[in-house]
Amino acid sequence: MDKKNVIICYKHSAQLEANFESVEETNLNTRNMSIANNLPGFSADHGYAPVAVPSYSDSNIEEYQEFDVKADMRTAKDLTSSFYIIRGSVDEDKLDSFVMAAEKDEKIVGVYADPVISHFEVCPGSTAIGLHADVENKLGVQTLKNCGMTGEGVTVAIVDSGVNLDHLRAKGKSPRFNAADSWMPSSTLPGRQPGSMPVDHGTMVAYDVLIAAPECTLIDIALLQSRQSDDTVMSGFLSDAIAAYRHLMDIMTRDADIGKNKSLVVNNSWGMYNPSWDFPVGHSGNYSDNSTHPFNIIVRSLERLGADILFAAGNCGEECPSSRCQGFTASSIYGANSSPYVLTVAGVSIHHDRLGYSSIGPGRLDRKKPDISGYTHFKGSGVYPIDNGTSAACPVIAGVIASIRNKKPLNLNDSQTRPAAIRKLITSTATDLGISGYDLRHGYGVVNTQKIQEKICPPAVIDICDRYPGICNFCKINPHICDMMRRWGFPGIPDFSGGPIAPLSASPQVHSGQYSLTAVDTYISATGNLNQAFQPAHFSEEFLRGMEFALTMQQANPSSKPKSVITGDCNCHDH
């Protein structure tokens, strides 16, 4: 049964004053809300401390023109002149009888709606939310790097207005670039070269790819090369995109050098803003809703060759759409931006607030769009005051995919490395946003690189007998060591490597929750003699203390993730 949230305003009475006097009361169940028991369908919110609201009269209306609902009832000079606000909910089917009963109740001044309030959507014109460094932190770029996920050897195509490498370098990036595989339409102005294009939208996109994939190789597909007199942005025609995609198909179909990563990530932070630019829906030549349109076909062809294709969802979200949408906000993810063969990216801030102008699904080709949300609206490239829109969110995800491709390079003979599997990896690990489960505003949620990394870089398995052969011998002498290992969930003993290396005799208070079995290595190397290290008289008690400490830390920090799992046969068979 749906419920409506309501506020009830009561006149002062001695009972009310007595019941609601103590605002420090912690046992909410003892707060007497029986005053509202006569109201059908009403359930009082015992968790809401009733608020005394100063009354006002016509004679001093100016002084009390605004209710101060935070008025402290304990300091009200005249409680008998106060009103009391309680809140609760009413069954929707009893709303009418509730209101009638409230009107008849002389104790009640009025009944009011209690609407949900929330933050304002992030809109064009909102100030930047965070910096590119915050996006790096959110993406766990350092952790990705530790796992070897940097995008190295992976090609990322920036299908956009062109890239300016000098600007990227000036902003601290060290972009790798493949000029030979870059492309421009024949209509490009003379003198322009890939990688040296005017600093504009495409350079921002390239910068945002490099956040998660600093070592990827960019290719400049300078598609948007036209600027008509009435346009403030670079534009192009879909036919240019067809030609660009044919070029990308040629890259994918040529023979690759043996051992070279054949993966290609294709970022598209562009689209058709306005359906008036298209043939009408239902026309055989329509683009937005027609999977047989040549561009939608070539997108599928490129994906079939193994390219990871991403499209920005668009900036026609219903709350505060771009003016270029000209009011068209319903199902504004058009054509290839909604293709089932691409990853469609919506935009959220680093606080996981959705951009009010991020296009909302359903998509025109595949209804379940967008797929994923990426971070945007941050201060980053310096091309514009803010890297904003789904334009920035899309390359943030593209960079993540490039980093994934480090570990899962494309192999068309392995279905687990095909683009559909990568899309599944991205969506299945996402942090859910909005309503539970998939929704048409956030997709499956915001990208979660930690979960991705855990799948891509599982803990290394270390055979303890290989690593510490002396332990097996020692176990024969002191079985308590093996008991210790078994308590840790043997055959797995976590190695929390990466934290501060702790001397085995260190005080537990020193450390933050990570304990490294490399400390054992340290101790062993310090003693200089493996056999000596495992002599019961010199080592056993300290080793036991160290193991106990590590186990304590593991139990105290269940969220800490082992970097590796040590296994081995502690029955100490001969090696």
Add this chain to the structure above:
Amino acid sequence: MNENKILYSFNYEGEDHSLEAICKSLKIPIEKCSKEFGAILIDPQDNRYCILVEASSLELNDPKVFANPKIQGFGYEEE
């Protein structure tokens, strides 16, 4: 500029994949076909091609005719 040009897409099994041969087979004057765009194979599995043609030389209700809309980058969005 491609503003007044639309896309024409079709299956083509001929051996000569040049723009001239294709336009001739489609009975479209070669001067109406964009040489810069050429004849692009968009689906190798289906031998499906695409050319770019001046809109005035085609019937819009031809099922092989497709829109060539303008596209733009999604951002930078100002207030």
